[in-house]
Amino acid sequence: MSLLEVRGLKVHFPIKKGIVLDRTVGHVRAVDGVDLSVEKGRTLGVVGESGCGKSTLGRAVLRLEPLTAGSVVFDGTDLATLGGKDLRAMRRRMQMVFQDPLASLDPRQSVSSVLSEPLRTHGVQGSHDARVRELLDLVGLPASAANRYPHEFSGGQRQRVGIARAIALNPELIIADEPVSALDVSIQAQVVNLLEELQERLGLTYVVIAHDLAVVRHISDDIAVMYLGAVVEVAPAESLYDEPLHPYTRALLSAIPIPDPEVEDARERILLTGDIPSASAPPPGCRFHTRCPWRQPTRCHDEVPLLRVPTAPPGLPVADSAAHQVACHWAEQVLTGELQPSSGGVTEPESAPTV
Amino acid sequence: MSLSQEEAAETRTGHPEEARGGLARDAVRRLRRSPTAIVGAVLVTIFVLVAIFAPLLAPYSPTAQDLSQIRPGSFPGPSREHLLGLDQLGRDELSRLIYGARYSLIIGIVSVTIGASIGIFFGLVAGAFGGWVDSLVMRLADIMLAVPGLLLAIGIAALLGRSLTSVMIAIGVVNIPIFARLLRGAMLSQRESDYVLAATALGVKRWRIVLLHVFPNSLAPVIVQATLALATAIIDAAGLAFLGLGSPDPSIPEWGRMLAETNSFLASAPLLALWPGLAIVLSVLGFYLLGEALREALDPKLRR
């Protein structure tokens, strides 16, 4: 039973121009038709590079961004239809952990105030002080942290405060938007482990948004790969890394450095050409075709590929997994090797660089 | 997985005795270290103390006249009885200077209070509501700002008649759009912060977010501006008095007025123009330095 089910989600930001009166001259299609589902107690990872819309997606699910179209069904209720008071009540059950722990904490608020604010807002009974101490303990901070202010802590500690705030109301779903990218490498593992431990202890469901594929692979059960506002591949974590189907996923995986000289030397690197196109003017047809090493003369430039389960030749492991979907016209041929990538120089996109 | 107690006791920079406490304490700490702040604070403190304790400090009454030593075109300079000499009406210059601090201080405080309180109100409304309210308030502010400050002040003072009160109101009104713009701008930028998003995600009501989170974090530039506005208020008051728009009462020892009166005998008694000028310069400098130091102390980016 899915705790969270997203269908056809679109978030388009108008681009306004004008001197006195603002005219809408176009839209930035940050999220352009996304379907996702997450089951209770599982972790969905959403990966992609800048401009892919993953952060906007995370915020839109919590209705922190206006939805242009689509539905977000949380435990049977479509969040898109909820109004003020009902939405606020629903917020108790879903929370967010932000990327920049310094920016997401009010610099004037002590830690105890930060953690008791959600309790005060929703009129939680009982001693708030006790709950604050409990939360600090859950995230591995000492009780003395309660009287301190955000700027007195290190990045990792601040992120723990942010996590403590997110679990204060005992939510069921937590959306973590790049929870470790702003932290030092040696601290990242601490926070990742903390998130995993909390998930087990509190029965949480996670959506982890990140650009670091290695971290996402470690923490997620299922992963969705996004490019320029759409999901191009979704699969259980193991399958995605063992058998990536979408050309973009393959390129992404081959681009990640691995701390092992033998592996690095032996690796085949699939280099993409050019830069990421602008989200206000995505390429026609398959969004990725302008940079795709496997681009074909037909279908790629005029037909939008939909997420589908590929019909794999018998014998290959992916044939068994109905959960592995990809949005590519030629996925099967790429998989079998029938189609080979072309070697590339660097070509430029026609449009201006990323907005 | 839990952090060790040692790690917990350390702060980020490894200096446990520093960086404690809220932002206010942090700012005060930074101010204490800054020579600019110290010099500014000293000047301002002297200014305020002189103003408050004028009756105790001044050797003579500011209005008492001793015409025995006055000849046309020649006034006694500094002497042992009168440290700064006598002015053109035989009054002790030092005492007048000391009492003059009172007037400057009152003018400064009242006018900035008027300007800041009304300006903050409108800035808050504009920053909180956005949309057409924001546009309306900002256009009004634009109109007010389009008129040169001094001209506006002259106009109001002329409208309300010559008095100290009208000077204070005039300067106050000139300050309103400045504070409104400043607060509204700061609020607009704070509203985009992640902590506002976080509060929204928690379900905190919008008005609470604005009043308890956005507004307090937008006050830093306003505080700095208030300090600087105090300085310019003193100058503006002096300027208005110089133009004859202050109080018509000749006995009031307001610095600007004193400066204005020396116009006619600058050649014969230049020192009499120096003293009020110097007083104005020093007190304004004090507020400027303090304001600059405050700006640095309150800037979150400069924090470690």
Next chain:
Amino acid sequence: MQDAVPGRGVVQGAPLLSIRDLTVTFASRGRRPVRAVDGVSLDIAPGETVGIVGESGSGKSVTSLAALGLLPKRGATVTGSVDFEGDDLLSMPDDELRALRGRDVAMVFQDPMSSLNPVLTVGRQITEILTRHRGMRKGEAREEAARLLDSVGIADATRRLGSFPHQLSGGMRQRVMIAMALACKPRLLIADEPTTALDVTISAQILELLRELVVGSQTALVLITHDLGVVAGLCDQVHVMYSGRIVESAPRRPLFADPQHPYTTGLLASVPRLDQPRGVPLLPIPGSPSDTLPWSQGCAFSPRCTRSIPECLGSPPALLPAAAGTPHHLVRCVNPVRDHAGAVQQ
């Protein structure tokens, strides 16, 4: 005991850059002075690719900035010696140093947007370097600039000469930076976190570009980064820094095959790897980078070290060969991960 010098003797012949006992102290009013770099020595051979790895607070960036005289004069005290082909950069007069920078030594920074002048076109910025350092005339310089842009993989180079930095994407700006750095065919290129601000696929392109440009030319490359994966594929020699000192130094294969310093092993164990099974637990390094001892009181890493023993406190460990048979694999630890009998002594 005297520290061994990382990089010395790894390659035959005179070193290109020789840093000895570089120490950088930052002092600001009212605060305790901070030793960002604490006695760093290393040698770089001509044409070598060297990686300097460390997190924030390790001093990796400050080392290169100090070596090139790029730190502000006030507030930063730099001691030691930095010998570049026989000249000490630290005692060089300013104008000579400026001539050297850009001509013989070049630097590429993390954020290309703040390193490029926003009001000048890209072409103008490159031609400026060429006319000044290589004495070219305007026409010549423009042609060469176009050739440079082309060599870093920017298509339509001639047209791109007229672009302003804000019209280019992050990856392209970084390519421009590299083109500018290579304009004078420097003998040493220092790249400080060149790909940290870029997306993974773009970053792979840039690293590939660096690899291509450096292999084949005699330009030595110093790559400063926090990512061990980046150095694994690119660098001949790797130096790991912690709290201002080099704590481990080795050619890349031995470093990754046989890491000795607990910090190095800690870093490797705390990062999830694509080539390992998913279920492998992450072993974080306890504490945070601010939990550090001054080197004068012992090993700076000991508060966070799982292998810390009483000998770690008191006096700082020296940088010595990990084993008798590996003179180029140096480690600064009295209790390294693989304790070879008799090799590491105080």
